[in-house]
Amino acid sequence: xxxxxxxxxxxxxxxxxxxxxxxxxxxxxxxxxxxxxxxxxxxxxxxxxxxxxxxxxxxxxxxxxxxxxxxxxxxxxxxxxxxxxxxxxxxxxxxxxxxxxxxxxxxxxxxxxxxxxxxxxxxxxxxxxxxxxxxxxxxxxxxxxxxxxxxxxxxxxxxxxxxxxxxxxxxxxxxxxxxxxxxxxxxxxxxxxxxxxxxxxxxxxxxxxxxxxxxxxxxxxxxxxxxxxxxxxxxxxxxxxxxxxxxxxxxxxxxxxxxxxxxxxxxxxxxxxxxxxxxxxxxxxxxx
Numbered sequence: 001x002x003x004x005x006x007x008x009x010x011x012x013x014x015x016x017x018x019x020x021x022x023x024x025x026x027x028x029x030x031x032x033x034x035x036x037x038x039x040x041x042x043x044x045x046x047x048x049x050x051x052x053x054x055x056x057x058x059x060x061x062x063x064x065x066x067x068x069x070x071x072x073x074x075x076x077x078x079x080x081x082x083x084x085x086x087x088x089x090x091x092x093x094x095x096x097x098x099x100x101x102x103x104x105x106x107x108x109x110x111x112x113x114x115x116x117x118x119x120x121x122x123x124x125x126x127x128x129x130x131x132x133x134x135x136x137x138x139x140x141x142x143x144x145x146x147x148x149x150x151x152x153x154x155x156x157x158x159x160x161x162x163x164x165x166x167x168x169x170x171x172x173x174x175x176x177x178x179x180x181x182x183x184x185x186x187x188x189x190x191x192x193x194x195x196x197x198x199x200x201x202x203x204x205x206x207x208x209x210x211x212x213x214x215x216x217x218x219x220x221x222x223x224x225x226x227x228x229x230x231x232x233x234x235x236x237x238x239x240x241x242x243x244x245x246x247x248x249x250x251x252x253x254x255x256x257x258x259x260x261x262x263x264x265x266x267x268x269x270x271x272x273x274x275x276x277x278x279x280x281x282x283x284x285x286x287x288x
Contacts, residue, residue, distance in 0.1 A: 006033040016095040025075035035094045037065040044088030046075040050123040050168030052242030062131035066096040066120035112161035171239030185186035193286040196238040198260040245283045252279045
C-alpha cells in the first residue's frame, strides 16, 4: 500500500487547525503529514492503522500522532452501505511541528509537553477512562477560536502529558526519540543494531561495542531501553516485517527471511504474539 503525503493548510497562518466532522465514514487513505494530530472519536467504529500497529477503534477513543507518522482510520463495513444511517462523529486537532520553538523546551514548565511530543513519534492511545475525563476539554477547544483556542490547547497538552494510562502504538523502528542518546555507548549499540538486526547478532559482539562484559552489558541495555537485547532485536525485526507486509511486494515467507528470521514457523509464532494476528491476516488488513 502506497503512503501519500498530506499538506495541511492553516488559513491566515493560524497556529492550529480544528475540525469537528460528522460524516458517513472516514475517507482519507494511508497518509502522513508533518503536523501533530489529536483525534477524538465521538461516534463510530472500525480499524485504526498507525505505522505498523493495527487495532479496533470505537466511540470514546483518543489518540495522538507525532509528526510524519503514517496512519489512517478505516470505518467498519456497516458505515459504507449506501442505505446506512450510521455516521462517524469526530474531532481532530492539528498543529505544526514548529509551533513550539526548541528554546521553549529549555524551561522546566514545558518539559512534560516536550516528553509528550517525543512519545507521540510512535503514536499514543489513551485509556477510555482518561478520554472520558478530558472529553469536555476537547469539545471546548473545538468550540473556541483564536488566542483562547491556543491557550486551551496548551492546557490540554499538559493534561495529556500527565496521563499515566496510555499505550504507544508503533513498533521499535519508529522509536526515534525515546532513548538516552547522551550515552555514547548506547548510541553506538543502537546504531549497530538498527543496521544489523536482519543478520545474526551475538551478545558478545554487541557487548564489545559498548566495552562491557556480556553480563554487565545485559544490565546496562535493560536499564537504558527497558528491554533485553533479544526482545529489542525481535521488535526491530517484527516492525520491519510489518513495513514489508504493508508494502505488499514480498510473500510472507520472503518477509520472514528478509527481516532476519531463519525459521518460518518461529516467525509466524513471534509475529502473532507481538502483532496480535498472523502475518497473512496482517497483510490482508492492508490489501483487502
